[in-house]
Every structure is written in structure tokens, then in C-alpha cells.
Amino acid sequence: MTDPRHAAEESERLLRFLYLCPVGLADVSASGEVRMMNALAVQLLMPLARDGQMENLFQVLDSVAPDLPQIVAVSTVDSGNVVQDRRLRVMVGGAERHYSLNLLRVEGDTYMAVVSDVTQVVLNEAITLEALQVQAVQEGRVEVLTSVLHDIGNGITGIGTRTAILSATPAWEELQQLAKLSGFLHQRRALLEPALGADKTVALLGFADTVIARLQARAEQWRDTITFYATAIAHVQQIISIQRQFIRGGGGAARSTFAVTELLDDALAIQRAALEKRGVALALDYTPNLPPIEGDRTRLIQVFVNALKNVAEAFDTMETGPGRSLRIAVQTVPDDKLEIVFTDNACGFAAPDGLLAIARGQTTKTAGSGVGLHASAQIIASHHGTFTLRSPGPGLGAVCTIRLLLRQPSHSAVS
Amino acid sequence: MNFDSPDLLAELENATTGAVDAAHFGVVRMKGDGAVLAYNAYESRLSGLSPEGVVGKNFFTQVAPCTNNFMVAERYSAPEALDATVDYVFTYKLKPTKVRLRLLKRAAAAEQYLVVVKV
Numbered sequence: 001m002t003d004p005r006h007a008a009e010e011s012e013r014l015l016r017f018l019y020l021c022p023v024g025l026a027d028v029s030a031s032g033e034v035r036m037m038n039a040l041a042v043q044l045l046m047p048l049a050r051d052g053q054m055e056n057l058f059q060v061l062d063s064v065a066p067d068l069p070q071i072v073a074v075s076t077v078d079s080g081n082v083v084q085d086r087r088l089r090v091m092v093g094g095a096e097r098h099y100s101l102n103l104l105r106v107e108g109d110t111y112m113a114v115v116s117d118v119t120q121v122v123l124n125e126a127i128t129l130e131a132l133q134v135q136a137v138q139e140g141r142v143e144v145l146t147s148v149l150h151d152i153g154n155g156i157t158g159i160g161t162r163t164a165i166l167s168a169t170p171a172w173e174e175l176q177q178l179a180k181l182s183g184f185l186h187q188r189r190a191l192l193e194p195a196l197g198a199d200k201t202v203a204l205l206g207f208a209d210t211v212i213a214r215l216q217a218r219a220e221q222w223r224d225t226i227t228f229y230a231t232a233i234a235h236v237q238q239i240i241s242i243q244r245q246f247i248r249g250g251g252g253a254a255r256s257t258f259a260v261t262e263l264l265d266d267a268l269a270i271q272r273a274a275l276e277k278r279g280v281a282l283a284l285d286y287t288p289n290l291p292p293i294e295g296d297r298t299r300l301i302q303v304f305v306n307a308l309k310n311v312a313e314a315f316d317t318m319e320t321g322p323g324r325s326l327r328i329a330v331q332t333v334p335d336d337k338l339e340i341v342f343t344d345n346a347c348g349f350a351a352p353d354g355l356l357a358i359a360r361g362q363t364t365k366t367a368g369s370g371v372g373l374h375a376s377a378q379i380i381a382s383h384h385g386t387f388t389l390r391s392p393g394p395g396l397g398a399v400c401t402i403r404l405l406l407r408q409p410s411h412s413a414v415s
Numbered sequence: 416m417n418f419d420s421p422d423l424l425a426e427l428e429n430a431t432t433g434a435v436d437a438a439h440f441g442v443v444r445m446k447g448d449g450a451v452l453a454y455n456a457y458e459s460r461l462s463g464l465s466p467e468g469v470v471g472k473n474f475f476t477q478v479a480p481c482t483n484n485f486m487v488a489e490r491y492s493a494p495e496a497l498d499a500t501v502d503y504v505f506t507y508k509l510k511p512t513k514v515r516l517r518l519l520k521r522a523a524a525a526e527q528y529l530v531v532v533k534v
Contacts, residue, residue, distance in 0.1 A: 008465075011463065012463060012464055012465060012468060015462070015463045015464065015508060015509075016464065016468070018509060019462075019464075019478070019479070019480065019506070020477065020480060027509075034511050035510075036506075036509040036510060036511075037506050037509060037510075037511045038506055038509060039479060039480040039481035039506050040480055040481070041481075041506075042481035042504050042505070042506055042511070043480055043481045043482070043483050043484050044484075046481070046484065046486060046503065046504060047484060047485070047486065049504070051502070052502035052503060052504060052513065054504040054511045054513075055511070092484070092485065093484070093485030093486075093489070
């Protein structure tokens with residue numbers, strides 16, 4: 001015989017389970033008449049109910065799903081989903097919420113409605129969709145950029161080949177022949193003078209020597225120009241090669257182990273011209289035998305290129321003059337970290353305690369967007385590192401310090 | 416006690432447990448954070464939940480989640496005094512039941528009341 005007290009406890013436990021069920025449930029007829037409903041269903045649906053009427057589910061949802069009666073009427077499902085994950089946008093107390101509605105036919109005239117608040121899911125989906133769209137645009141840009149770099153690379157290679165051929169060509173043969181002719185005339189001067197007269201012979205030989213000297217000077221200039229072009233073309237080819245390498249690796253957050261100084265040299269190859277143009281003397285202070293680091297090369301070089309670009313542009317607001325310098329130091333520091341420090345004597349900036357609070361939109365430049373600094377700090381943070389920018393004050397230079405873990409934690413991914 | 420009495424809050428504050436249990440409407444006495452202090456016999460009978468199983472639990476999240484929205488629960492969060500009547504639906508033993516609620520509390524009081532009557 002069942003203990004009445006035990007039965008009451010069982011009943012209360014079942015009721016409590018249904019009251020606290022975190023999904024709204026309702027037992028309704030084919031016409032929407034509500035026979036049973038749990039507490040969460042009321043919590044979610046009451047803000048939609050006109051005059052507090054909850055007798056009919058279809059009437060409650062009329063403002064957001066007016067086609068429900070029709071869907072049920074024409075459904076041929078004997079048992080199973082009639083409506084599956086129908087998203088409903090509702091206004092609850094002045095705030096937009098998103099519900100998910102499922103309607104299952106249990107049997108005959110018995111349907112079960114399942115309602116849940118999926119606002120956070122919808123927001124996450126929107127964020128994911130936006131990220132995918134941004135990624136698609138980025139991938140499209142990368143594809144175009146790869147193609148452009150490929151075409152430029154081919155063009156530059158052609159120019160470089162032609163320049164190499166020109167620089168390898170022996171000195172002008174015509175000039176050598178002319179010099180021989182001049183030497184011959186000088187040797188035969190005694191024969192020329194009776195025929196031309198002494199003055200005209202001197203004038204002829206002098207004219208020949210002058211022409212030869214000028215042509216030699218021009219030939220020298222031409223060789224210097226060719227050498228300059230060859231050097232410049234090699235530099236452009238190096239930059240294109242580096243850029244193509246990093247674009248290829250730009251699709252994901254692939255980690256690898258590499259020497260940070262090599263990455264700095266690549267970044268310098270890209271930005272060296274900008275520094276040289278501004279007369280910035282570069283000093284490298286790399287501690288010998290530095291251990292390699294683990295990280296995403298593509299994203300880290302973005303940080304270094306951006307740091308160098310910021311230094312170069314920081315000199316633009318200052319008067320031109322000697323003494324402009326940038327020192328890049330790399331060393332290991334305690335806690336198994338590698339420290340990269342960019343120290344310049346450019347315009348600096350004013351900040352509380354000399355430390356720039358890096359946030360999106362925060363910049364030290366008059367026309368800067370602040371995106372570069374923020375992105376750099378985020379990339380370093382994703383490597384479990386730190387990125388700080390300090391300045392003693394305006395006109396007193398700045399120090400950008402990047403600290404990276406030599407080994408990323410094994411359980412984490414650089415993301 | 417009368418559900419519509421303008422002095423209902425004072426009457427509830429001065430009523431004995433027996434008087435509250437004898438009321439012809441549901442009475443839930445809570446702390447300011449929603450923890451149930453008393454759950455009268457009328458409300459227990461309709462909901463099927465014993466007072467022993469309810470006292471100490473948060474009314475809005477652990478006893479009657481149907482009230483956990485801007486129409487009921489959020490109205491108690493304001494520091495001002497509250498005396499509001501709301502037409503609502505409770506799911507007594509899963510059966511949707513039209514009710515009228517009276518939300519009662521004094522300004523900055525430590526306790527608050529939710530009073531329920533079937534329509």
C-alpha cells in the first residue's frame with residue numbers, strides 16, 4: 001500500500017520539477033487552447049498576452065506568429081515536429097528578445113509547444129555571422145593582394161633581369177675604340193701636324209680627349225645608376241617576397257617556432273626606407289644566442305611593422321635635424337620571457353604617469369585612428385604577452401616594450 | 416482580511432500566522448531579496464507545494480519562475496514603496512489560472528509581500 005505522505009512528496013517533487021523546468025512547455029489543442037502550461041512558459045508569454053489572456057496560445061502569439069493556426073491546420077504530420085525552431089522577435093518591457101518556438105504533435109488533438117529565450121544565441125549567431133563576413137572580405141582582399149603582388153613580382157623580376165644584364169655588360173666598347181683612336185692620333189701627331197697645322201692638331205687631339213673624358217664620366221654615372229637600380233630592385237623583391245610569405249600564412253593563427261630577431265629584420269626590411277627617408281639612425285642591440293619563441297609569425301610581424309611605422313611617423317611632427325635615433329633591443333628577462341624594446345627620441349606624448357592606456361581609438365598621433373596600437377596590444381595579449389608604450393613627455397621620445405613568453409602554454413591556442 | 420483593502424499591507428504585517436493561513440487568498444512573505452519567509456495555506460493548497468519546501472527559497476527563481484519578469488519580480492527591485500495590482504496567470508499544478516496579484520512593500524523595507532487571488 002502506498003504511503004500517502006510519500007505519494008504527496010513524490011507529487012510535490014514532480015510539480016517542482018515542472019515549475020522549475022528551464023524551458024517553457026504548454027499542452028495545447030489544434031486550435032491553440034491551452035490545457036497545461038509550466039511556469040517558464042508563463043514568464044515568457046505573459047508580456048505578449050493581451051489583457052492577461054493565456055487561454056489560447058495562438059492568440060498570445062498572434063502578433064509575432066500569426067500564421068500558426070494555418071500551419072497547424074494544413075500540417076499532415078501525425079506525430080512529430082510541426083514547427084521547428086521558429087525564431088520570434090518580441091519586445092519585452094521595452095527590450096528586444098528572441099524566442100525559439102517548437103510545436104510538436106503528440107497525437108490526435110494534443111500538441112506540445114516548447115518556448116525558450118534564445119536571445120543570447122541569436123546575438124552570438126549575429127556576432128559569428130559578422131565575423132565570417134569580415135573574414136570573407138579579408139580573404140577576398142588577401143586573394144586580390146596575392147594576385148597583385150604576384151603580378152608586381154613578375155614585373156620586377158623582368159626589370160631586375162634586364163638591369164642585371166645591363167650591369168654585367170662590359171664598359172662601352174665604342175668608348176674604348178674612341179680611346180684607342182685618340183691614342184693612335186697622339187702617336188701619329190708628327191704626321192698630322194704637317195697636314196693640319198700645329199694649332200689644329202692640338203685642337204683635334206684636345207677635342208678627342210675632352211669627348212673621351214666626358215663620355216667616361218657619363219659611363220661611370222650610368223654604371224652607378226644601374227647599380228642603384230639593381231640594389232633598389234633587390235630591396236623591392238625582398239619586400240615582395242616577405243609580404244607574399246606573410247600573406248600565405250595570414251589565413252589562420254598557425255603557431256610556429258622562430259627567431260624573433262629574424263622577424264624583426266623582416267619588419268625592418270619593410271620599414272627601413274621610411275626610417276632612412278626621415279634620417280633615423282638605427283641601432284640594433286640583440287643579445288647573442290637568443291632562444292626562439294613560439295607564436296603566430298604573421299600577426300607578430302604586423303606588430304613589429306606597426307611599431308616601426310609609428311616610430312617613423314613620430315618624427316614627422318619634429319623639425320628636421322641630426323640626432324634622430326631608434327634603438328631596438330632584444331633580450332631575455334625573468335619568468336621565461338623575451339623582451340623587445342623600441343626606444344626612440346621622437347615626439348613622445350603626454351600620458352598619466354607616462355604610460356599610455358591602450359584602448360580602441362587611443363593613439364599618440366594627431367591623425368591616427370588608434371586601431372594599430374589596440375590591434376598590436378591584442379595580438380600580444382593573445383600570445384600571453386604584454387605591450388606597453390611609455391613616454392617621459394612631449395618631445396622626449398617614447399619606449400615601446402613588448403614581452404612575450406618563450407613558450408606558449410601547452411593548453412592554449414594563440415587566437 | 417480583504418484582498419482589496421487599502422490597508423492590506425499593515426494588516427498582513429500585524430496578522431498572526433493563523434490569520435494569514437485563514438485568508439481566502441494566497442500570501443507570500445519575502446525578504447527584500449526574494450527569499451520566502453512565509454507561504455500561507457491557501458497558496459500552498461493551490462500550488463501543491465508545502466510551506467516547508469518553499470520557505471528559504473527565492474520565490475521568483477526557485478518557487479514561481481512565472482513571476483520572474485518585468486511585470487512582477489522587477490517591480491520589487493525599485494526602492495520606493497509598492498502597492499500595485501496586476502492581472503496575471505499562475506500555473507497551479509500546470510493549469511493556467513487567471514489571478515490578480517497585489518505587490519506590496521514599504522519604502523526601503525526589509526520585507527515584501529505578494530498576495531494572490533483567483534479571478
